Amino acid sequence: MPTEQLSERSEGARRLENVVIRFAGDSGDGMQLTGDRFGAQAAAIGNDVATLPNYPAEIRAPAGTVAGVSSYQLHIADHDIRTPGDQPDVLVAMNPAALKANVAELRPGGVIILDTDSFTVLGLEKAGYDIDPLTDGSLDAFQVHAINLTGFAAAAVADHNLKRKDAARTKNMFALGLVSWMFSQQIEDTIAYLQKRFASKPDVQAANVSALRAGWIYGEASEAFANVYEVKPAPLPAGTYRHMKGNKAVAYGLVAAAHQAAMPLFLGAYPITPASEILHELAALASNDVRSFQAEDEIAAIGAAIGGSYAGMLGVTVTSGPGMALKAEALGLAVIMELPLVIVNVQRGGPSTGLPTKTEQSDLLQALYGRHGEAPMPVIAVRSAADGFDAAMEAARIALAYRTPVILLSDAYIANGSEPWRVPEVEELPFIGIDLATEPNAVDADGNPIFLPYARDPVTLARPLAIPGTPGLTHRIGGLEKADLTGAVSYDPDNHDLMIRTRQAKIDNIDVPPLEVDDPSGPPGSGADVLVIGWGSTWGPIGEACRQVRAEGMKVAQAHLRHIVPLPANLASVLSEYHTVLVPEMNLGQLAGHLRRETLIDTVGYNQTRGMPFRTAELASVITRVIQGIDEDASGATGTKPVGDVGARLAAISEAGAAKPAARAGTATASQHDVTREAGR
Amino acid sequence: MSTINGKAEEPVGGASGRRAPTVADFTTGQEVRWCPGCGDHAILSTMRGLLPALGVAPENTVVVSGIGCSSRLPYYLDTYGIHSIHGRAPSFATGISINRPDLSVWVVTGDGDALAIGGNHLIHALRRNVNLKILLLNNHIYGLTKGQASPTSKVGTIGPSSPFGSLDNPFNPIALALGAGATFVARTIDSDRRHLTATLTAAAAHKGAALVEIRQGCPTFSAIPRQPSRAAGETSPAEPDDPSAPEHGPIRLSPGLPIVFGAKEQWGVVRDPSTGELGIGHGGDSRVVVHDPGTQNSTYAYGLARLAETSLAEPPIGVYRSVSQPSFDQLYQERLATARPDGRGDLRSLLTGSDSWVVAG
Incomplete structure (x- = not known):
C-alpha cells in the first residue's frame, strides 16, 4: 500500500x-x-x-x-x-x-x-x-x-x-x-x-x-x-528533541561528561536489572572513546572503575541495590583515597532480590550511610527520564572537582520510562575538566621539591591528582589512614581526627544550587501553607498532583531535591516557612528522616512500596486532605504517621490471623487481590 | 626529584636523556614493618634490585596489593601504587592495566588474600590473561590476623581458629592457576635470591597474566620449615636413599633439561608411556621427562604441580607453564582502536541521533 x-x-x-x-x-x-x-x-x-x-x-x-x-x-x-x-x-x-x-x-x-x-x-x-x-x-x-x-x-x-x-x-x-x-x-x-x-x-x-x-x-x-x-503537538520550547529513555539518558550524560572533561570514560559493570541497559548503551559507544568492562562480579566492577580513575580515566560503575551492597567496602576505599568516581544505583524493589523489575526509592539510606567508618559521599538523584543526562553530568562534575566518589540514584521507573528530551548543543555544556598534577607542589626541609598528594585546594579541599606515568610524582595510596599532606601511613590519633573532619568538610562544602520552590501563589512565607517536597522519580507525580490541586482552587507549593548530600544551604529556612511539609516517597520515610536529622523539622510522610510510581489522583487526594486538615484544625492531619491505607491492610491481616479457621482462605484472597493489582499496573 | 618521604634524588626514569634508574630510585623512606626473619624482606630486596634491571621507570610502574602482611609491599617501593582492600587487588590492577598499556602493573598478594577472599578475582584475571605480574606470597598461614589456617595450610594445621587441627584440604596454587587457564605459572622460594630473581625476570618478560607463587615460611606462626637454600648439585652430608626425603630440597625445573634431582641426579620425573601420568623414577631411566613449559596443553604442567602431593616432600620450583597468547590488554586496545579509526566520535551526532525532530521557536 x-x-x-x-x-x-x-x-x-x-x-x-x-x-x-x-x-x-x-x-x-x-x-x-x-x-x-x-x-x-x-x-x-x-x-x-x-x-x-x-x-x-x-x-x-x-x-x-x-x-x-x-x-x-x-x-x-x-x-x-x-x-x-x-x-x-x-x-x-x-x-x-x-x-x-x-x-x-x-x-x-x-x-x-x-x-x-x-x-x-x-x-x-x-x-x-x-x-x-x-x-x-x-x-x-x-x-x-x-x-x-x-x-x-x-x-x-x-x-x-x-x-x-x-x-x-x-x-x-x-x-x-x-x-x-x-x-x-x-x-x-x-x-x-x-x-x-x-x-x-x-x-x-x-x-x-x-x-x-x-x-x-x-x-x-x-x-x-x-x-x-x-x-495535537505540545508547545515545547524551540530546539531539537529526542524520545529518551532514562537509562540511555544517564549513559549519554556520562559520555558527555567525559567529553567535557577531556578524559576517556571507563565503565566497570556487572549485569543487574534494571541497570544493565546502561552497560549495554556504553558498551556500544567505543567509537566515542568509551571503554567498558564487564567484570566477574559487582566488587570487581567497582574495583576496575577505581583502578581506571587512578589511571586517569573518568571511572564509572552502574548497578542496582544488591550490587550496591556488595560495593560498599570499595566505596569506602574510594572515599579515603579521594579519587573521582561515579556510582549509578538504578533502584529496584528490595530488600534482597526483592522486585527486580519494579521501582522503589528504598536505597536512599544505603546511599547516605551504607559504609563503615565516617565515609561521606555526595548523593544526587535523577528526577525523570530526560533528566538522567543532566544529573549524570552533575555527578561527574562533582566527582572530578572534589576528587570524590559520587552516588547517582535513579530507579526502575526512570530507567525504563521515556519522554521527550531537548538535545543540548555541545557548546552549551559546561567544561568540567580538571588539571592533573604534573609538578612537585612543595619543598622538604632541605629545600628539595616534593609532591604532597594530600595537600589540598584551599577552596574545594580537593587533593591533587597525579596519575601513573607522571615523572617525579610517584606515591602510594590505599585504605590505611593517611598522614595529612604526605599521604604516608599514619596511626596518629590527632591526624586521624583531622583527616576524618577534613573529608567531611570537603563534602559538606560542595557547591550546590539553592532549593527552588514552585508556587504560583507566592514565595515561601507568603504563598501556600503546604509544601510538598520530593526526591528522584516522584518529581513527576508530585508536580502533576500539585497542578491538579491548584486547578481546584487550592494553594500548594512544590520543591524537589536533586542534591541530597550535601543538601542545599537554604533548605531549613525554606521548609520552616511552611505550616506543613509533605514528603511522598516510595519507601517508609527515608528522606523524611534525613530531613528531620538535618533540619530538625518534622514532616508528614506519605509512603508506599508497591513497586509502582505514585498516581496523580492518589497524591492529589493526599495533598488535598493535608491542606483541608490545616483549614479545619490548626494542628491538622500532621504528625509523622503515614496517611496511606497500610494501617487498614495490616489490620485486615491481623484479623485474618485472629480468626484461625478462616485465616488461610482470608489471607489467600487478600494476596491474590494484591497480585492482580500489581500485575495490572 | 623527591618522594613524599623527602628523599632527595636525581631525576630518573624512562624519559630520554635521563640516567638509568637504580635500587635507590625504587626505595621509599617508609619504615619496613615485617617481622625479623620474614621472607618478605628478601622479596622486597629482590624487587628493588629487579625493577631497575628491567629498565622500566619508577613512574611507569604500578604495584597494587590487597590486605595481609605481603600486601604492605607497595609502601616500600617508590613507584605508583595502591594498597587496596582484601582480595580485590586484581580488579584494581585490571582497571589500570587495560586502560594504560604503557604501564608495568604488578600485583602483590598472599595465600589468604588471593586464594580465600579474592579467589574469584584471581581466576578471572588469569583466564582473561590481563597483563599483570601477580606475586603470590604463600606462607601457608594468616599472619596479620595472628596465625589462623589459610587456604594453603596443610590439613591438621593447629591455629587459634583450629585448635584441634584444620579439616579442609589446601589449594595447590599452581594447579589452580593452570585450571584457570593461566599462560604463565611459576613457583619459587623466598630463600633463594637467584632463583627468585630469575623467576620474576621471566614473569616480567611474559606478555599476559603471570602468576608466581613464592613459597615462604612465617617466622612467627607457620609450622612449615624454611626451604633449604642450596644451589643445585650441592648436597647435604648425609642424603637419604629416598626421593621424598626433604633433604633433597625442591626439584628445580629448567626448560630443555631432564627433570632429575638428588646429589647424583639419581632421581627423576618419569612419564608412564601407557597412561601419560608423571611419577618418580631413577635418574637414568629413559622415560625421564625433559621439561618444556611451552607445552600448550596444560595437562603436563598440571601433573607436575600435583606430583609433590603424593611423591615429594616439597613441590618443584621453576616455570611450570609459559605459553604465548594475546593479552586481554592488547585485545582491548585493538578493539578500541578499531572502533574509532578516525579518533573520538562526534558527541553532537551521538546526542542528536537519527530519530530527533526540531521544534521551531
Whole structure:
C-alpha cells in the first residue's frame, strides 16, 4: 500500500488534549517494543509523552497466565505532562490474561481492543476465567472491539514465507498499525525502524512492515471505529528533541561528561536489572572513546572503575541495590583515597532480590550511610527520564572537582520510562575538566621539591591528582589512614581526627544550587501553607498532583531535591516557612528522616512500596486532605504517621490471623487481590 | 626529584636523556614493618634490585596489593601504587592495566588474600590473561590476623581458629592457576635470591597474566620449615636413599633439561608411556621427562604441580607453564582502536541521533 494513501485521512478527527493507552499481552508478545514505537511516533509529531513499561521479572513466565502479562502504558498530550497517567483510556489486550490483569484499571467508558484469536477455552482457562468475559456482560461499561488480530496479521503476511508461528508473532505490529490509525499517527518512522532492526532477516522485516500497514488499513477500511482521535503537538520550547529513555539518558550524560572533561570514560559493570541497559548503551559507544568492562562480579566492577580513575580515566560503575551492597567496602576505599568516581544505583524493589523489575526509592539510606567508618559521599538523584543526562553530568562534575566518589540514584521507573528530551548543543555544556598534577607542589626541609598528594585546594579541599606515568610524582595510596599532606601511613590519633573532619568538610562544602520552590501563589512565607517536597522519580507525580490541586482552587507549593548530600544551604529556612511539609516517597520515610536529622523539622510522610510510581489522583487526594486538615484544625492531619491505607491492610491481616479457621482462605484472597493489582499496573 | 618521604634524588626514569634508574630510585623512606626473619624482606630486596634491571621507570610502574602482611609491599617501593582492600587487588590492577598499556602493573598478594577472599578475582584475571605480574606470597598461614589456617595450610594445621587441627584440604596454587587457564605459572622460594630473581625476570618478560607463587615460611606462626637454600648439585652430608626425603630440597625445573634431582641426579620425573601420568623414577631411566613449559596443553604442567602431593616432600620450583597468547590488554586496545579509526566520535551526532525532530521557536 503506497504511503500517500496511508497519510491521507486526518480531517474530522476528534481532538483530545491527552490520552492514556496501555498495550498488554504475554511476555513474548512484543508489548514493550509496541509501546516504545507508539511513544516514538507520538514524540515525532510533537506530543509530550510519558511512559511506564511494566513486565515480570521472569524472561518467560508461563504463557497465557496473569503472571506472564507484560504491559506498556503511554500518556500522550498536547501540553506539558510529567506522568504516564493513572487510568488508561484505551486498553489493547492481546490475550485473556492481559484483559483480566488490566481491565479493572481502565476508565469506565474506555476502549478495549482485544485479540479474539486467544479467547479460546484454553486461553480463558489459563487466565483464570470461568466464563468468557466477552459473553457475560462484564465488559458492558466499555467500548469493546473484539478483533482477530492474530488472524488478520497472519493473513497479511501470508506471502512472506514465514512459519505459522512467526507469522502469528506479527500481531503486535498489526495492533500497533491499528492504534496508530486510531490516533492519527504516521507509521513511517516505525517502518524505517523495522527495516533497520530486521535488516539481516528480510522475510521477518517485510512481514512486520506488512502487518503494521495492514493494521493501519484495517482501521480505515473496517469502519468499526466510530471515532478517530488526534492529539495535537505540545508547545515545547524551540530546539531539537529526542524520545529518551532514562537509562540511555544517564549513559549519554556520562559520555558527555567525559567529553567535557577531556578524559576517556571507563565503565566497570556487572549485569543487574534494571541497570544493565546502561552497560549495554556504553558498551556500544567505543567509537566515542568509551571503554567498558564487564567484570566477574559487582566488587570487581567497582574495583576496575577505581583502578581506571587512578589511571586517569573518568571511572564509572552502574548497578542496582544488591550490587550496591556488595560495593560498599570499595566505596569506602574510594572515599579515603579521594579519587573521582561515579556510582549509578538504578533502584529496584528490595530488600534482597526483592522486585527486580519494579521501582522503589528504598536505597536512599544505603546511599547516605551504607559504609563503615565516617565515609561521606555526595548523593544526587535523577528526577525523570530526560533528566538522567543532566544529573549524570552533575555527578561527574562533582566527582572530578572534589576528587570524590559520587552516588547517582535513579530507579526502575526512570530507567525504563521515556519522554521527550531537548538535545543540548555541545557548546552549551559546561567544561568540567580538571588539571592533573604534573609538578612537585612543595619543598622538604632541605629545600628539595616534593609532591604532597594530600595537600589540598584551599577552596574545594580537593587533593591533587597525579596519575601513573607522571615523572617525579610517584606515591602510594590505599585504605590505611593517611598522614595529612604526605599521604604516608599514619596511626596518629590527632591526624586521624583531622583527616576524618577534613573529608567531611570537603563534602559538606560542595557547591550546590539553592532549593527552588514552585508556587504560583507566592514565595515561601507568603504563598501556600503546604509544601510538598520530593526526591528522584516522584518529581513527576508530585508536580502533576500539585497542578491538579491548584486547578481546584487550592494553594500548594512544590520543591524537589536533586542534591541530597550535601543538601542545599537554604533548605531549613525554606521548609520552616511552611505550616506543613509533605514528603511522598516510595519507601517508609527515608528522606523524611534525613530531613528531620538535618533540619530538625518534622514532616508528614506519605509512603508506599508497591513497586509502582505514585498516581496523580492518589497524591492529589493526599495533598488535598493535608491542606483541608490545616483549614479545619490548626494542628491538622500532621504528625509523622503515614496517611496511606497500610494501617487498614495490616489490620485486615491481623484479623485474618485472629480468626484461625478462616485465616488461610482470608489471607489467600487478600494476596491474590494484591497480585492482580500489581500485575495490572 | 623527591618522594613524599623527602628523599632527595636525581631525576630518573624512562624519559630520554635521563640516567638509568637504580635500587635507590625504587626505595621509599617508609619504615619496613615485617617481622625479623620474614621472607618478605628478601622479596622486597629482590624487587628493588629487579625493577631497575628491567629498565622500566619508577613512574611507569604500578604495584597494587590487597590486605595481609605481603600486601604492605607497595609502601616500600617508590613507584605508583595502591594498597587496596582484601582480595580485590586484581580488579584494581585490571582497571589500570587495560586502560594504560604503557604501564608495568604488578600485583602483590598472599595465600589468604588471593586464594580465600579474592579467589574469584584471581581466576578471572588469569583466564582473561590481563597483563599483570601477580606475586603470590604463600606462607601457608594468616599472619596479620595472628596465625589462623589459610587456604594453603596443610590439613591438621593447629591455629587459634583450629585448635584441634584444620579439616579442609589446601589449594595447590599452581594447579589452580593452570585450571584457570593461566599462560604463565611459576613457583619459587623466598630463600633463594637467584632463583627468585630469575623467576620474576621471566614473569616480567611474559606478555599476559603471570602468576608466581613464592613459597615462604612465617617466622612467627607457620609450622612449615624454611626451604633449604642450596644451589643445585650441592648436597647435604648425609642424603637419604629416598626421593621424598626433604633433604633433597625442591626439584628445580629448567626448560630443555631432564627433570632429575638428588646429589647424583639419581632421581627423576618419569612419564608412564601407557597412561601419560608423571611419577618418580631413577635418574637414568629413559622415560625421564625433559621439561618444556611451552607445552600448550596444560595437562603436563598440571601433573607436575600435583606430583609433590603424593611423591615429594616439597613441590618443584621453576616455570611450570609459559605459553604465548594475546593479552586481554592488547585485545582491548585493538578493539578500541578499531572502533574509532578516525579518533573520538562526534558527541553532537551521538546526542542528536537519527530519530530527533526540531521544534521551531
